[in-house]
Amino acid sequence: MTAAGSPALSTAARPVRGGRRLPLSSIGVVPFFVYIAVFLLLPTAIILGGSLVAPDGSISFANFAGIAKPYMAKSFANSIAISAVSAVVGAFAGALLAYAVVTGKPNGVLRRSVTSASGVVAQFGGVTLAFAFVATLGTTGFVYEFLLQRGIDIYTNGIWLYDLSGLTLIYLYFQIPLMVLVFLPALDGIRPQWREATESLGGGTWHYWRYVAGPLLFPSFLGCTLLLFANSFSAYATAAALITQGGVIVPLQIQALLTSETGSSQPGFAKALALAMIVIVLVVMVLYTLLQRRTAHWLR
Amino acid sequence: MTAGGSAGRSRVEVRLEDLTRKYATTTALDRLTLTLAPGELVALLGPSGCGKTTALRLLAGLEEADSGRVVIDGEDVTNVPANRRNIGMVFQAYSLFPHMTARKNVEFGLQMQHVGLAERRDRATEVLELVGLSMHANKFAHQMSGGQQQRVALARALAIRPRVLLLDEPLSALDAKVRARLRDEIRRVQMEVGITTLFVTHDQEEALAIADRVGVMQSGHLEQLGPPTEVYSRPATPFVADFVGLTNRIKGVVRDGSVDVRGESIPLVHPDVADGPATALIRPEAVSLATNGDLADGPLVGIVIAVAFLGATSRVTVDLGDTTVLAQMPTSAATLLKAGTKVRLAMRTDPVLVQREEPATTAP
Numbered sequence: 001m002t003a004a005g006s007p008a009l010s011t012a013a014r015p016v017r018g019g020r021r022l023p024l025s026s027i028g029v030v031p032f033f034v035y036i037a038v039f040l041l042l043p044t045a046i047i048l049g050g051s052l053v054a055p056d057g058s059i060s061f062a063n064f065a066g067i068a069k070p071y072m073a074k075s076f077a078n079s080i081a082i083s084a085v086s087a088v089v090g091a092f093a094g095a096l097l098a099y100a101v102v103t104g105k106p107n108g109v110l111r112r113s114v115t116s117a118s119g120v121v122a123q124f125g126g127v128t129l130a131f132a133f134v135a136t137l138g139t140t141g142f143v144y145e146f147l148l149q150r151g152i153d154i155y156t157n158g159i160w161l162y163d164l165s166g167l168t169l170i171y172l173y174f175q176i177p178l179m180v181l182v183f184l185p186a187l188d189g190i191r192p193q194w195r196e197a198t199e200s201l202g203g204g205t206w207h208y209w210r211y212v213a214g215p216l217l218f219p220s221f222l223g224c225t226l227l228l229f230a231n232s233f234s235a236y237a238t239a240a241a242l243i244t245q246g247g248v249i250v251p252l253q254i255q256a257l258l259t260s261e262t263g264s265s266q267p268g269f270a271k272a273l274a275l276a277m278i279v280i281v282l283v284v285m286v287l288y289t290l291l292q293r294r295t296a297h298w299l300r
Numbered sequence: 301m302t303a304g305g306s307a308g309r310s311r312v313e314v315r316l317e318d319l320t321r322k323y324a325t326t327t328a329l330d331r332l333t334l335t336l337a338p339g340e341l342v343a344l345l346g347p348s349g350c351g352k353t354t355a356l357r358l359l360a361g362l363e364e365a366d367s368g369r370v371v372i373d374g375e376d377v378t379n380v381p382a383n384r385r386n387i388g389m390v391f392q393a394y395s396l397f398p399h400m401t402a403r404k405n406v407e408f409g410l411q412m413q414h415v416g417l418a419e420r421r422d423r424a425t426e427v428l429e430l431v432g433l434s435m436h437a438n439k440f441a442h443q444m445s446g447g448q449q450q451r452v453a454l455a456r457a458l459a460i461r462p463r464v465l466l467l468d469e470p471l472s473a474l475d476a477k478v479r480a481r482l483r484d485e486i487r488r489v490q491m492e493v494g495i496t497t498l499f500v501t502h503d504q505e506e507a508l509a510i511a512d513r514v515g516v517m518q519s520g521h522l523e524q525l526g527p528p529t530e531v532y533s534r535p536a537t538p539f540v541a542d543f544v545g546l547t548n549r550i551k552g553v554v555r556d557g558s559v560d561v562r563g564e565s566i567p568l569v570h571p572d573v574a575d576g577p578a579t580a581l582i583r584p585e586a587v588s589l590a591t592n593g594d595l596a597d598g599p600l601v602g603i604v605i606a607v608a609f610l611g612a613t614s615r616v617t618v619d620l621g622d623t624t625v626l627a628q629m630p631t632s633a634a635t636l637l638k639a640g641t642k643v644r645l646a647m648r649t650d651p652v653l654v655q656r657e658e659p660a661t662t663a664p
Contacts, residue, residue: 193395196362199382200389201409201460211408215399297442298398 050271063272079249086171087228094179102187118177126237186220189299223291311338312373319368328354330520341497343511351520388457393473396441403437409460427455447478465497538655562599578654584628586648604641
């Protein structure tokens with residue numbers, strides 16, 4: 001009999017108190033929850049409260065009516081379009097890259113270099129990223145000039161780098177590596193036995209992708225695409241650094257409404273927009289979680 | 301019984317002829333020739349890297365041979381892709397499609413063969429009953445135990461009515477009790493269907509228990525092929541003697557076709573071994589122990605240092621001073637022995653193999 005197994009000794013050493021006590025090790029998560037509370041939940045609550053305050057100080061839903069205004073609806077449409085395009089293109093390109101990685105050696109140079117680079121590049125954004133593209137593809141950028149000297153003018157129909165097309169291209173810079181990082185575990189979960197089993201049962205490559213690998217990977221692929229959508233939809237700094245024309249996408253509209261120098265700032269309306277964005281991202285993330293959970297049993 | 305096809309269709313001869321497969325500088329399979337008689341179950345046994353799995357994969361068509369032929373029922377299928385060989389295969393583990401139920405898994409091969417929906421269902425039901433899993437037809441892989449998953453994999457392999465069944469260490473991921481039960485189950489189903497089967501394993505007990513013939517492999521070669529009793533009782537090479545079952549290695553001297561081991565003369569399996577020092581390979585069950593009679597010190601008198609209970613039999617370790625020897629005997633006899641008991645060894649005079657110590661040579 002050990003001391004730990006003796007109720008008498010246990011009781012003597014640790015007096016019984018009312019209620020359940022959290023183990024000491026849980027102290028480590030306290031800073032995390034404090035951080036979440038202060039920087040996520042509290043701002044969300046402030047946004048929610050502020051969005052209900054009309055310009056005259058009354059409590060109403062008047063701020064939400066502004067979302068339906070044509071110029072604001074256009075910003076939402078732009079935001080959704082740029083997020084959808086960069087998510088879909090990023091998802092396909094990232095999935096192909098991830099597939100190339102998993103078909104290589106498990107600890108080979110390709111895998112190590114691609115995953116390391118993706119880890120860095122997926123977090124790269126803001127002013128630095130915008131500047132990188134301006135310095136390369138901008139009107140004085142060295143790639144642009146290099147191409148121009150060889151008779152290729154990528155701006156014959158206007159300088160698209162500073163509008164939605166350019167922003168989509170720049171977003172792909174972090175969307176593709178993010179896709180690599182989030183989709184790689186699903187691809188790793190695909191077992192070589194499934195392909196061999198398909199073959200031994202009379203199926204070919206098409207059958208394998210149509211009936212086995214495709215259905216197994218599709219929910220995860222769709223979930224990852226939604227994650228990319230949310231990532232792009234909530235991006236602000238890169239667009240703010242690149243596009244001076246306000247209001248092209250929703251985050252820039254919010255910025256304009258909060259920081260107007262002409263005395264027309266509308267914090268309540270800005271918060272209503274932010275809340276609408278939160279709702280959209282929340283819906284997307286719930287769908288992402290449901291899809292990931294669906295494949296959790298399959299691709300462990 | 302029609303599961304797995306009519307007996308006539310299943311009972312085909314399989315020949316591997318001079319198969320060679322190299323990976324970079326390693327020769328995984330070196331001119332392997334092996335014939336499986338119609339309806340026979342042959343187990344390929346050997347340590348990791350001996351080439352047994354390579355042989356199975358070449359037969360399945362999952363890898364290409366560098367040279368040699370694979371012939372099934374008289375047809376050369378060496379260059380036929382895996383999906384056109386009509387071979388059923390059960391993998392080591394995790395081969396069920398996880399997003400399909402057991403029934404859908406079983407129906408998959410039939411779907412590939414464009415079998416109609418109604419017939420697919422009937423045949424899936426039939427093979428699931430054959431492996432005793434009709435109650436679990438609607439479960440997914442993650443809802444079944446490892447043993448159940450492997451039985452579904454067996455049903456899936458048999459559903460397409462293959463010409464040959466390949467089993468690639470199908471029991472190695474299971475715990476001991478399930479392994480023994482499923483092993484018997486596989487044998488029962490194989491005999492019921494009558495399908496020619498190649499079973500690959502590194503577990504000697506499994507191979508000896510399940511197979512009509514056992515092929516012991518080492519370094520891409522087939523060291524010995526024969527019925528389990530022959531492989532165990534009359535190993536052709538020292539490697540087989542070592543790998544299959546336990547073997548005492550006792551120093552002796554070869555003289556005129558027999559080996560003198562601690563004063564006892566034992567005939568050799570291969571009498572043409574040159575005279576000189578050698579190590580005799582003697583099975584523990586060929587050693588008996590006596591606690592009465594002449595126990596005066598001598599080369600065959602020793603002290604019991606351990607008794608290991610194995611169930612119906614026990615294994616006794618005896619210290620002879622300069623070496624230890626294992627003896628296997630019925631537990632009823634071994635219960636008389638305790639650590640410290642003085643015993644006299646006797647060795648059965650069945651022919652034995654010998655091995656030269658330096659340089660390492662084997663009996664021809």
